[in-house]
Amino acid sequence: MTITLSSLMSKYEPKKLADYTTFNLKTMTVIHGYPRGTFTRPLLLVGPAGSGKTQLAKLLAAEIIPGMTSYDIRFVDAAEDPSVKTIKSISQTVHTYARNSQNLRVVILDEAHDFTPQAMAALKGLMTKFPSVDKGVFFILTTNHLSGISNPVRDRCLVLDVPATTVDDVLPMACRVLDGEGIPYAIEDLRIALSKDSSGLATFRDMWGVIEDIITRRSMP
Ligand SMILES: Nc1ncnc2c1ncn2[C@@H]1O[C@H](COP(=O)(O)OP(=O)(O)OP(=O)(O)O)[C@@H](O)[C@H]1O
Ligand SMILES: [Mg+2]
Known part of the structure; x- marks a missing residue:
């Protein structure tokens, strides 16, 4: 079955306040x-x-x-x-x-x-x-x-x-999604893909973009 980004988002996005994590x-x-x-x-x-x-x-x-x-x-x-x-x-x-x-x-x-x-x-x-x-x-x-x-x-x-999120905030969620779907990845490559620039900032929106790229590449022949 093809994995779609929207199905992944509804599966993994926080459903309850208890699922919402921040270091702040x-x-x-x-x-x-x-x-x-x-x-x-x-x-x-x-x-x-x-x-x-x-x-x-x-x-x-x-x-x-x-x-x-x-x-x-x-x-x-x-x-x-x-x-x-x-x-x-x-x-x-x-x-x-x-x-x-x-x-x-x-x-x-x-x-x-x-x-x-x-x-x-x-x-x-x-x-x-x-x-x-x-x-x-x-x-x-x-x-x-x-x-x-x-x-x-x-x-x-x-x-x-609600401060800007960093790669460290979003990386665990990206790993949870990829692990949950059995999609292999190298953690350092994932970290680099999530880092837009040298600021260390990364949003959850960027993270879903990276996940979409990964699943699109996997579905290509
Ligand atoms: N703690 C989190 N864990 C997982 N996903 C998150 C988390 N926070 C936000 N997201 C996801 O990141 C995306 C962006 O979040 P959201 O739309 O709430 O941001 P926003 O601050 O309202 O942005 P904007 O200013 O552009 O309206 C959404 O897909 C959201 O579900
Ligand atoms: Mg908003």
């Missing part, structure tokens, strides 16, 4: 603190492209509402829906519809720097009404550009850096 102690303390109730403010994840912000937001949302339904989590990509209408629609949802047994909803605002100034102002208003998880809404924002988030919105959030 602060990140671990904060993300595991939300399900425990230690942290309650809206969360703003800031980091470079491919560092895993969107994925972390989804894993955290799923952890905070066990047994959630599609009504419990609202995912918005501000790059696609940047206007104030988006925030008005979220506001209507959180005010109108009954909540689940946890009395909680999660609103993920991905690429939040793309909201228009009017949308950002409306978001500030909505966050003022729902300033913490115990008020019934958990906002998780992600951005590559902290300067694109208005000061009043930023001030209402706990700002967590």
Whole structure:
């Protein structure tokens, strides 16, 4: 059977917050603190492209509402829906519809720097009404550009850096995938393939690109 990248991604990508690994102690303390109730403010994840912000937001949302339904989590990509209408629609949802047994909803605002100034102002208003998880809404924002988030919105959030990942962060995952699929490799070649340049940085997105190259080469006659 042909192995496809999407099948590998759905097989190996972290499914639960417990599968999410990082060497950054602060990140671990904060993300595991939300399900425990230690942290309650809206969360703003800031980091470079491919560092895993969107994925972390989804894993955290799923952890905070066990047994959630599609009504419990609202995912918005501000790059696609940047206007104030988006925030008005979220506001209507959180005010109108009954909540689940946890009395909680999660609103993920991905690429939040793309909201228009009017949308950002409306978001500030909505966050003022729902300033913490115990008020019934958990906002998780992600951005590559902290300067694109208005000061009043930023001030209402706990700002967590999701640092750029390195070859050492992604190498174990690459090995897990290749070992799991019985695909042979030389660890030093894999390390070189994952290193874009001399900085030592490498994203999980790059890692999937390298894996795709390896499986494509293997399937060639
Ligand atoms: N800890 C991890 N383990 C395995 N795969 C990961 C991990 N973190 C991220 N990934 C994978 O890396 C890819 C990039 O992650 P993601 O889209 O969350 O990054 P991002 O920071 O939101 O990037 P962008 O700024 O471009 O939106 C995804 O395929 C994701 O599933
Ligand atoms: Mg993202």
